[in-house]
Amino acid sequence: MRGHPLHYKVINGQQIESGIPEIDQFYRQLTDFVRRISSDDMTPLKDKLVGVNINVTPAGGTYRWHYDRNAVTVLVYLNEVSGGEIEVYPLFRIYLKGRGPAFLQRWLDWFVQLNVVRQLFGKKIVVKPAQGRMVALRGNRCLHSVRPVQGEQERVNIVMAFDNYKDQNLSKQALDQYLYSQKPVSSDPNYTS
Ligand SMILES: O=C(O)CCC(=O)C(=O)O
């Protein structure tokens, strides 16, 4: 694959809940901490499939520049590998939060992640994966990506998503409309308000 491919395997939230319930518990126990650092009414996602995941990124795997759909993401790295650093531009998104047309948000997101824009205006933070290391970010505001994993070993981490209680209902509506409606809607629920 070329560019910044999406290249990883996922153990989803339902598999975690039945097979590794301790991790599901840990996810729910983090809620207070996330509320404190974000000063917002965050909850684990109602959607059990996507709320907590374990990502297994094989050697050579990367994760392209993106924003998460949810407000706060907490990552816990389970092993140390060479490469595989997460790169973050904190609060770099020009975020309309549904107060503008979807095409404009899509264009702003495309523009801001251009190399030249990032290099001129951004201040990048790079974090190496290490066993037990935790990273919390405003996933829908911070532009982030993962550098290629080097060596032979897979990179393994827990990804835990939190969102504002009200926003979860909104984005669920948008997703349901996207999945089930006959009407043409914006092609990607990331860009519906
Ligand atoms: O694995 C990481 O360090 C980041 C993963 C990520 O950004 C995501 O799953 O949305």
Ligand SMILES: [Fe+2]
């Ligand atoms: Fe992400």
